[in-house]
Amino acid sequence: MVLFIIVVLAAIAFEYINGFHDAANAIATVVSTKVLTPRQAIALAAFFNLTGALMGTAVASTIGKGIVDTKVISMTTVLCALLGAIIWNLMTWWMGLPSSSSHALIGGLCGAAVASAKGDWSVLKWNTGLMPKVVVPMFTSPVIGFLLGALLMALLFAVLRPFTPHLVQKIFGKAQLISAAWMAHSHGTNDAQKTMGIIALALFTGTKSGAFKDLPPMFNFLHTPDFVVAKWVIFLCAATMAAGTAAGGWRIIRTLGHKMVKLQPVHGFAAETSAALIIQVASNYGIPLSTTHVISTSIMGVGAVKRFSGVKWSVVERIVWAWILTLPATGLIGYVLARLMQ
Numbered sequence: 001m002v003l004f005i006i007v008v009l010a011a012i013a014f015e016y017i018n019g020f021h022d023a024a025n026a027i028a029t030v031v032s033t034k035v036l037t038p039r040q041a042i043a044l045a046a047f048f049n050l051t052g053a054l055m056g057t058a059v060a061s062t063i064g065k066g067i068v069d070t071k072v073i074s075m076t077t078v079l080c081a082l083l084g085a086i087i088w089n090l091m092t093w094w095m096g097l098p099s100s101s102s103h104a105l106i107g108g109l110c111g112a113a114v115a116s117a118k119g120d121w122s123v124l125k126w127n128t129g130l131m132p133k134v135v136v137p138m139f140t141s142p143v144i145g146f147l148l149g150a151l152l153m154a155l156l157f158a159v160l161r162p163f164t165p166h167l168v169q170k171i172f173g174k175a176q177l178i179s180a181a182w183m184a185h186s187h188g189t190n191d192a193q194k195t196m197g198i199i200a201l202a203l204f205t206g207t208k209s210g211a212f213k214d215l216p217p218m219f220n221f222l223h224t225p226d227f228v229v230a231k232w233v234i235f236l237c238a239a240t241m242a243a244g245t246a247a248g249g250w251r252i253i254r255t256l257g258h259k260m261v262k263l264q265p266v267h268g269f270a271a272e273t274s275a276a277l278i279i280q281v282a283s284n285y286g287i288p289l290s291t292t293h294v295i296s297t298s299i300m301g302v303g304a305v306k307r308f309s310g311v312k313w314s315v316v317e318r319i320v321w322a323w324i325l326t327l328p329a330t331g332l333i334g335y336v337l338a339r340l341m342q
Helices: 004-019 023-032 038-053 058-066 076-095 100-117 124-161 164-209 218-221 231-247 251-257 265-284 291-306 313-341
Strands: none
Touching: 004 023, 004 076, 004 100, 004 164, 004 231, 023 164, 023 291, 038 164, 038 231, 058 100, 058 124, 058 164, 058 265, 076 164, 076 231, 076 313, 100 124, 100 164, 100 291, 100 313, 124 291, 124 313, 164 218, 164 231, 164 251, 164 265, 164 291, 231 291, 265 291
């Protein structure tokens, strides 16, 4: 029981860090275009992250039972997965790099699971989970984000050509409020569910191992013989994500909103709308997408249409390296931690 409480606390810590680490996903553009002040943008993102987190559990199911064989999972495995993700998230946040919290958690879980299975890689569900829902989207979603952002921006340029810059600024200053809210909501539908899946996995593991059998009847809500995401888990993760978002993530906001490309409201609208659409579709199919990858490449696509040389490609290169390294780095951390705890 004590280990389970530690796992839940680690999951809450991860969700909180995820909130401020990924706050930039929803609000970097709306802050950089000066449509909202930082405080207003944070409040908007926190609220709509909360509403999104309460919508569905498809992504949670993928994380909890679709990535690794649950037979080898112990409470220690879950704890090591979370610690691996937390360590990587804090490192990339400190460096101001918008890396993927989703891939950090998945990498940590895979590494810890392989260690728990004593090096047996077959415990990873390559064909049904990892390949179609993690690896393929990891490469395709940034490309789609870039192309959709560029396409929408080009379309807006063509449509808005007859209008004065002042009118365009006025229209999209208001329209960007809607796109930022949708981006925050879609972020909640995907990212908050990942921690829901991890806590549900811990509950399932604890029930299966008999860790909860001697607890008083008041703790019956912990018993989950089948893999389900309990209502209290949903509300806990939703509230923690919102609280983390409210704390902000200014280092990454500066990278996405200022360092990569200079944005105006119409560009922010195009980037946020493109990213939100992709994330929403992925959430409906239970794909634990990297929201960071999608919004970053959408901003790149929009910036490239505006002026290709206007994108600071040296900053982009640093971001791409963080993307490439996240899965293997967190996998290694999760593996080493699990081996040490064994």
